[in-house]
Amino acid sequence: MLSKKTKYGLKALAYLASQENREPVQIAEIAKHENISQKFLESILLTLRRNGFLGSKKGKGGGYYLIKEPNEILMTAVMRVLEGPIAMVPCVSLNFYEKCDDCPDENECSVNKLMLKVRDANLEVYRNNTLKDLIS
Amino acid sequence: MLSKKTKYGLKALAYLASQENREPVQIAEIAKHENISQKFLESILLTLRRNGFLGSKKGKGGGYYLIKEPNEILMTAVMRVLEGPIAMVPCVSLNFYEKCDDCPDENECSVNKLMLKVRDANLEVYRNNTLKDLIS
DNA sequence: TTAAAAATCTATAAAAACTATAGGGTATTA
DNA sequence: TAATACCCTATAGTTTTTATAGATTTTTAA
Numbered sequence: 001m002l003s004k005k006t007k008y009g010l011k012a013l014a015y016l017a018s019q020e021n022r023e024p025v026q027i028a029e030i031a032k033h034e035n036i037s038q039k040f041l042e043s044i045l046l047t048l049r050r051n052g053f054l055g056s057k058k059g060k061g062g063g064y065y066l067i068k069e070p071n072e073i074l075m076t077a078v079m080r081v082l083e084g085p086i087a088m089v090p091c092v093s094l095n096f097y098e099k100c101d102d103c104p105d106e107n108e109c110s111v112n113k114l115m116l117k118v119r120d121a122n123l124e125v126y127r128n129n130t131l132k133d134l135i136s
Numbered sequence: 137m138l139s140k141k142t143k144y145g146l147k148a149l150a151y152l153a154s155q156e157n158r159e160p161v162q163i164a165e166i167a168k169h170e171n172i173s174q175k176f177l178e179s180i181l182l183t184l185r186r187n188g189f190l191g192s193k194k195g196k197g198g199g200y201y202l203i204k205e206p207n208e209i210l211m212t213a214v215m216r217v218l219e220g221p222i223a224m225v226p227c228v229s230l231n232f233y234e235k236c237d238d239c240p241d242e243n244e245c246s247v248n249k250l251m252l253k254v255r256d257a258n259l260e261v262y263r264n265n266t267l268k269d270l271i272s
Numbered sequence: 273t274t275a276a277a278a279a280t281c282t283a284t285a286a287a288a289a290c291t292a293t294a295g296g297g298t299a300t301t302a
Numbered sequence: 303t304a305a306t307a308c309c310c311t312a313t314a315g316t317t318t319t320t321a322t323a324g325a326t327t328t329t330t331a332a
Contacts (some may be wrong), residue, residue: 001220001221001225001245002224002225002251003225003317003318003319004318004319005318007225007247007320010246010247010250011245011246011247014246017275023278026278026279026280027279027280028279033239034238035238035239036238037319038321039320039321039322040319040320040321042280042281043281043282045280046281046282056279056280056281057279057280058278058279058280058281058326058327058328058329059277059278059279059326059327059328059329059330060277060278060279060328060329060330061278061279061328061329062278062280062327062328062329063279063280064280066292075250081225082243084137085137088137088138089137089138089143095198097287099242101171102170102171102172103171109147110147110150110270110271111138111143111146111150111270113269113270114146114211114261114265114269114270115138117261117265118258118261118262121257121258121260121261122254122257122258122319124253125250125253125254125257129250129253132247133249133250134247134249134250135246139290139291139292140291140292141291141292148318160306160307162305162306162307163306163307164306173293173294174293175292175293175294176293176294177293177295178288178307178308179309181307182307184306185307192306192307192308193300193301193306193307194299194301194305194306194308195299195300195301195302195304195306195307196299196302196304196305196306197301197302197305197306198299198300198301198302198305198306198307199306200306200307223305226286238306
């Protein structure tokens with residue numbers, strides 16, 4: 001299941017991408033438009049900013065805005081920041097690899113074998129979709 | 137992330153599929169061979185039996201065994217029983233469809249759009265893999 | 273220049289849901 | 303009678319989501 005954090009983050013990014021200009025949009029406006037708890041959204045936008053997707057401006061007329069063009073924002077990057085690893089088990093993760101505690105030999109592991117295919121299928125989707133593809 | 141329930145369930149199924157015959161195998165043997173908490177495995181095997189993947193025999197010489205051939209057991213079916221919906225959001229689920237609370241219109245939803253593609257990619261994998269593919 | 277208002281930023285904690293495991297007893301079969 | 307699956311319950315731990323409370327920065331205007 002997709003966490004609400006990811007869901008809300010994607011919706012917020014899409015909302016910002018659909019703006020005509022790149023002027024700051026207030027958290028409250030995004031929250032209201034997308035039916036999101038404002039405080040929760042606040043923390044999500046913060047992590048998106050810290051990870052280089054958004055810029056922010058404080059004070060009156062402030063808010064959040066995209067700092068790249070929507071077609072330059074790959075879903076692989078977004079998903080990894082919001083949801084974490086794309087792989088369903090650490091032992092097939094490209095960016096978050098870890099050996100499993102159980103499982104003496106990955107090459108003999110049935111789960112590993114299946115999840116490799118799943119990972120590749122998901123990567124294929126995320127690599128071929130940008131933020132722009134979500135709004136058109 | 138794949139739950140341990142699913143991971144263990146897959147390993148247990150693969151272990152049973154790799155047996156030479158379809159004689160009952162004891163829970164304890166599977167648990168030991170796959171490094172799984174025996175009590176936890178017990179409940180997993182039970183759900184696999186209730187969902188028509190396994191048969192069981194009580195008493196001395198009892199245990200669990202496959203009741204279909206490995207190449208007849210689709211990963212779609214296994215994953216739905218162990219992990220739940222294949223879709224990452226209910227609004228794109230084939231077997232567990234639900235409307236989202238937020239989101240007035242699915243057709244306009246950016247998350248829906250992306251997750252449809254993800255669902256299809258995953259289905260493609262699970263539909264084209266059977267238990268037999270995990271053990272060879 | 274200063275004060276008020278508007279916004280983001282930060283930290284914490286509480287509530288809820290889910291996951292993984294363990295314990296103990298019952299029923300069944302060889 | 304011993305081995306084994308079956309069933310129910312409890313619980314510790316973790317993660318997710320939301321809520322609370324304030325601190326900080328910027329703009330505006332008196």
